[in-house]
Amino acid sequence: MSAPVVIVGGSLAGLRSAEGIRRAGYKGPIKVIGNEPYLPYNRPPLSKELLSGSGDIDEIYFPIKESVADIEWVLGQAATSLDTKEQKVTDLSGTSHSYSALVIATGLRPKPLPVNSNGISGVHVLRTFDDAVALRKQLLPGVKVVILGAGFIGCEVAATAIKAGCQVKVVARxxxxxxxxxxxxxxxxxxxxxxxxxxxxVKGASVFGLIGDGHVQRIILDSGVIYDADLVVVA
Ligand SMILES: Cc1cc2nc3c(=O)[nH]c(=O)nc-3n(C[C@H](O)[C@H](O)[C@H](O)COP(=O)(O)OP(=O)(O)OC[C@H]3O[C@@H](n4cnc5c(N)ncnc54)[C@H](O)[C@@H]3O)c2cc1C
Structure with a gap:
């Protein structure tokens, strides 16, 4: 049997690539390597319904069409190296996966906090289902939330946090x-x-540093202003 088509990245682009490959007539094996432990799911609800409610992953899975029901899923394993000569991808566990063709569908990663957090906790990003669950647990009445970034995700988190009774500041350059x-x-x-x-x-500022005894208590902006913060979201 020929080596499978291997798709690295088990999300929307990975799933749609597999469907497209089948539509184009390929009948051989397809293997998807994804570093999250879940089948492909829809991310938009992570900053909306799922962040404000109690929804679970089952509610946001993409349907798996019959044409790709035979995909071999290797989940919870990041691909860590690629040998294009040998046509092999190796995952974090050290397992090698030969491929006849390779699709890299690894998406984007959130920008990290642009300063050293010095190990202070309470700083969140929002990219995955696990990120959303971790964040929503903290969005409680009275919690002081500082969101860095006023794009879609920053504004959506702000709207959800204020609805939850938090005190919300959005800081943007x-x-x-x-x-x-x-x-x-x-x-x-x-x-x-x-x-x-x-x-x-808060316009025209970014983060300069965090103050906290283990957990964040204040955020210092590069404008010199200091705000109380129980939670910082890097959006
Ligand atoms: C909170 C949030 C809200 C959003 N809201 C909207 C919206 O309202 N409307 C809209 O149009 N779009 C929205 N988006 C954007 C949309 O979700 C993305 O455009 C879409 O998920 C991109 O799909 P993708 O498969 O290219 O990448 P991703 O969904 O990022 O998937 C890439 C996958 O590859 C995995 N991966 C990365 N590196 C490796 C590796 N080395 N080995 C194995 N796997 C790896 C990642 O863990 C991830 O599972 C939102 C995104 C987020 C995070």
Missing amino acids: AHEPMEEALGKTLAKEVKRRHELKGVEF
Whole structure:
């Protein structure tokens, strides 16, 4: 039997690639290597319904079409090296996977905190189901949340956090929230609506450092301003 088509990255692009390969007439084996422990799921709800509710992963899985029901899933394993001469991918466990063709569908990673956190906890990103579950547990009434970044994810987290009764500040280097994506007029309206609910926008600043005794207690901005913070979201 010929080596499978191997797809690295078990999310939307990985799944759609497999479906596309089948549509193009390939009938051989397909193997997907994904570093998350889940089958492909829909990420948009992570910053919306799933962040505010109690939803579980089952509710956001993509349906698996019959054409790709025979995929071999290798989940919870990051691909760590690639040998293009030998046509082999090796995963974190050291297992080698030969391929006849390779698709790399590894998406993006969130930008990390742009300063050293010195091991202080309470800093979150939002990319995976596990990130969303970890964050929503912390969005409790009265919690002081500082969100770095006023793009889609920053604004969505702000809206969810304020609904949960948190005190929310959104810190961004420039522009109105989501201005690059939506343009000035809509961005102003997004800002107005968020502010109406109690979200505070801090423009023209970024993080300089964190203060905390194990867990974050304050955030220092590069403008010199210091805010209390129980939770920092890097968005
Ligand atoms: C919180 C959130 C909200 C969003 N909301 C919206 C929205 O409202 N509307 C919209 O259009 N889009 C939204 N998006 C964007 C959308 O989810 C992405 O465009 C989409 O997930 C991209 O799919 P992808 O398969 O290319 O990458 P990803 O979904 O990032 O998947 C890549 C996968 O590859 C895995 N991987 C990475 N490296 C390796 C490795 N070495 N080995 C094995 N696996 C690896 C990753 O863990 C991940 O599972 C949102 C994204 C997030 C995070």
